Amino acid sequence: LLGSLIVGLTWTLALSRASIPAEKRHIVEIYIDELQDYISLPTDISDALAQARGLGVGLTLAHQYRDQLPLDIRSGVDANARNKIVFGLNSKDAKDMAAMAPELTAEDFMALPRYQIYTSFQSGGRNTGWVQGRTLPPPPALRDAA
Structure with a gap:
């Protein structure tokens, strides 16, 4: 609230x-x-x-x-x-996103490994198309959570 x-x-x-x-x-x-x-x-x-x-x-x-x-x-x-960043998807979401990404398939979205993405963004008023990228894994914990 x-x-x-x-x-x-x-x-x-x-x-x-x-x-x-x-x-x-x-x-x-x-x-x-x-x-x-x-x-x-x-x-x-x-x-x-x-x-x-x-x-x-x-x-x-x-x-x-x-x-x-x-x-x-x-x-x-x-x-x-207009700018989208997509991590690995379930089959339903992958099918929806593939409909918006003619150069990719639902299988492409479902097969993304951990910390990898597909992104599409605007640059200079034009869409870049979908490109694959990699994100960093989370940093190690500073101390034990327990």
């Missing part, structure tokens, strides 16, 4: 940037992990994605699998989130 309130207030502040001339707006980044927990914002997240770019706001949205999101929000994310 508190997280939804904070995200909602942050988005309200982002909307107030419309009164600032575009050339004076600094880029602001909002990171929402576990997106499915915040889909009851005052503004639909699909609308927020559509508006964010024009307000100088970058939204990073993270979730574990596609069925966590209602269909309308999933469609909005698919259409408006």
Whole structure:
């Protein structure tokens, strides 16, 4: 509940940037992990994605699998989130992503080893296409959790 309130207030502040001339707006980044927990914002997240770019706001949205999101929000994310980073997927999600990635198959998404990704992003106003990359594993624990 508190997280939804904070995200909602942050988005309200982002909307107030419309009164600032575009050339004076600094880029602001909002990171929402576990997106499915915040889909009851005052503004639909699909609308927020559509508006964010024009307000100088970058939204990073993270979730574990596609069925966590209602269909309308999933469609909005698919259409408006231009940069995507995808780790290994289950068969249903892999099939959905392969439909958005003509150069990849569902099997490509399912076969990704740990710490490897496929990503597609905008650069200079153009889409790069899907490329494979590698992330770093988590650092070792500083001490025993027990």
